[in-house]
Amino acid sequence: MNVFRGATAIVGIGQTPYYKRGTSPDPELKLALRAIVAACADAGIAPQDVDGFVSYGSERNDGQKLMWGLGTKELKFGALVWTHGGGIPGALGLAASAIIAGHAEIVVVYRAMAEGSNERLRVAVAQNDTAAQYLVNGMDGPAQICAMRSQRMIEYDGVPRSCLRDMAKAAYFHAKRNPNAYGRTVDLDDQTYEASRYISEPYRLFDCSRENDASAAVILVSAERAKDLAKKPAYVLSAPIGAPHGWGAAEENMIDYTSGGFKSVAKRLWAQSGYGPKDVDVAQIYENMTGMGVAAIIDHGFCTPETAGDFIRYENLIVPGGTFPVNTSGGNLADGFIHGMGLVNEAVRQIRGESPNQVADAQLSLVTGGPGDMVVSTALLGSAATL
Amino acid sequence: MAQRERIVGGIGADEEYWNGLERGVFQLPRCTGCKKWMWPAHFRCGACGTWDLAWEEVKPEGVVYSWTRTWYPFDRTRERSEDVPYVVVLAEIPHAGGARVMGVLSGPEDKLKIGAAVRGRILAPSPKSKGYPSITWELA
Ligand SMILES: [Zn+2]
Numbered sequence: 001m002n003v004f005r006g007a008t009a010i011v012g013i014g015q016t017p018y019y020k021r022g023t024s025p026d027p028e029l030k031l032a033l034r035a036i037v038a039a040c041a042d043a044g045i046a047p048q049d050v051d052g053f054v055s056y057g058s059e060r061n062d063g064q065k066l067m068w069g070l071g072t073k074e075l076k077f078g079a080l081v082w083t084h085g086g087g088i089p090g091a092l093g094l095a096a097s098a099i100i101a102g103h104a105e106i107v108v109v110y111r112a113m114a115e116g117s118n119e120r121l122r123v124a125v126a127q128n129d130t131a132a133q134y135l136v137n138g139m140d141g142p143a144q145i146c147a148m149r150s151q152r153m154i155e156y157d158g159v160p161r162s163c164l165r166d167m168a169k170a171a172y173f174h175a176k177r178n179p180n181a182y183g184r185t186v187d188l189d190d191q192t193y194e195a196s197r198y199i200s201e202p203y204r205l206f207d208c209s210r211e212n213d214a215s216a217a218v219i220l221v222s223a224e225r226a227k228d229l230a231k232k233p234a235y236v237l238s239a240p241i242g243a244p245h246g247w248g249a250a251e252e253n254m255i256d257y258t259s260g261g262f263k264s265v266a267k268r269l270w271a272q273s274g275y276g277p278k279d280v281d282v283a284q285i286y287e288n289m290t291g292m293g294v295a296a297i298i299d300h301g302f303c304t305p306e307t308a309g310d311f312i313r314y315e316n317l318i319v320p321g322g323t324f325p326v327n328t329s330g331g332n333l334a335d336g337f338i339h340g341m342g343l344v345n346e347a348v349r350q351i352r353g354e355s356p357n358q359v360a361d362a363q364l365s366l367v368t369g370g371p372g373d374m375v376v377s378t379a380l381l382g383s384a385a386t387l
Numbered sequence: 388m389a390q391r392e393r394i395v396g397g398i399g400a401d402e403e404y405w406n407g408l409e410r411g412v413f414q415l416p417r418c419t420g421c422k423k424w425m426w427p428a429h430f431r432c433g434a435c436g437t438w439d440l441a442w443e444e445v446k447p448e449g450v451v452y453s454w455t456r457t458w459y460p461f462d463r464t465r466e467r468s469e470d471v472p473y474v475v476v477l478a479e480i481p482h483a484g485g486a487r488v489m490g491v492l493s494g495p496e497d498k499l500k501i502g503a504a505v506r507g508r509i510l511a512p513s514p515k516s517k518g519y520p521s522i523t524w525e526l527a
Contacts (some may be wrong), residue, residue, distance in 0.1 A: 128395070131396045147457040152453035
């Protein structure tokens with residue numbers, strides 16, 4: 001018996017516009033409220049009926065702060081999932097578990113970020129858990145740390161650099177057809193990419209996600225309740241969180257160094273969902289940096305380091321035509337960065353048929369959490385036909 | 388111990404690493420039970436359950452496990468803005484169980500590649516290293 005698979009569904013999605021970092025007209029808590037209220041409206045649920053609150057990373061707009069603004073009748077469940085962006089699909093998993101266990105009935109998973117009312121985002125996202133060894137040696141945080149891992153993935157594992165470039169190109173291509181995308185005006189061709197400055201080798205400017213002020217939220221309910229609501233449910237087939245032996249807080253001493261950390265959760269994802277990489281119609285791959293998205297794709301078994309050059313190729317990553325369309329709203333790179341939460345909303349839009357770059361007849365929609373995080377997670381969403 | 392603001396983001400068992408560097412000694416922690424090298428330092432050996440680790444002096448020699456050349460002056464390491472671009476090397480120490488230790492690269496960079504031999508040199512605490520002593524790697 002698998003009590004988790006398909007027992008809950010995402011029935012509402014909401015988000016604010018992406019504002020340039022530091023320019024949100026609203027403080028962070030208000031952004032969170034806006035996204036949650038929008039998700040409730042989308043689901044046809046009254047905001048005061050939301051009884052569970054789940055987020056991840058350094059989210060500070062917790063349920064206890066939101067409840068007066070939402071008119072919450074009763075707060076029954078609230079939790080923050082480890083660690084950074086690695087926890088996003090895991091937050092879906094925890095929300096679903098709370099519903100299945102009967103702790104709560106209507107759970108919102110959300111993230112809000114605004115530099116004006118919080119510290120610098122890079123600092124907030126890093127959560128003060130960067131060990132001395134990094135900071136002493138000129139390593140500020142994720143961009144450089146991930147750069148070092150991707151350098152070995154390229155130089156030692158033999159994954160072609162073109163995979164990084166093509167992840168970026170696919171994201172910007174999709175963003176051009178998304179009127180809400182922050183990066184929709186950028187034309188990213190090979191020349192523009194190769195001419196862009198290095199941030200930390202092997203990453204160039206276009207390999208790195210920008211930071212925005214924004215908020216996004218999704219509403220989960222039981223599969224039974226989902227049937228009576230307005231929108232086509234996106235069922236949560238599996239949403240494991242975890243880390244394999246030799247991962248975690250390892251200060252670059254992880255056993256599987258060039259991995260994104262997903263091999264153990266991906267194994268559980270396929271086992272629990274009953275599907276495999278070949279079945280996935282569309283994927284939202286968290287790319288804080290392109291190279292880590294590449295590692296996530298390899299970890300999930302879509303390709304190997306040897307076949308990555310052919311598989312993670314621009315033409316194969318885009319709608320229409322690609323067999324593995326990724327980041328169809330533009331992703332963290334070109335849609336906007338709310339610590340990855342925007343990817344969940346897009347994964348749901350694909351199941352509904354509402355994506356700006358809709359994959360024809362999308363039934364199985366993957367969304368992966370922040371790669372390379374000390375704990376990571378991944379989720380497979382499906383239409384009713386996949387249950 | 389020189390004055391330095393303690394960076395609290397890690398496991399928090401590495402104080403002796405920095406103390407060693409401050410005395411001019413490159414040392415890494417090892418389980419007294421099963422002799423497993425434990426880097427980053429921890430409070431308990433997860434392999435055998437021993438609570439005691441010993442700090443052993445290690446020859447600061449290894450090979451480049453990976454590296455990155457940073458071109459952007461990041462916020463939290465802004466003390467190094469004037470050094471951009473600079474290279475940070477993750478050095479693997481074969482005679483310490485393959486422990487990987489970070490350090491900024493000093494000297495010529497033309498032979499920089501994974502697998503290249505590096506030798507470490509200890510630097511005194513400075514603002515660039517946030518008041519900590521540090522090890523800098525040089526291509527051998
Ligand atoms: Zn031991």
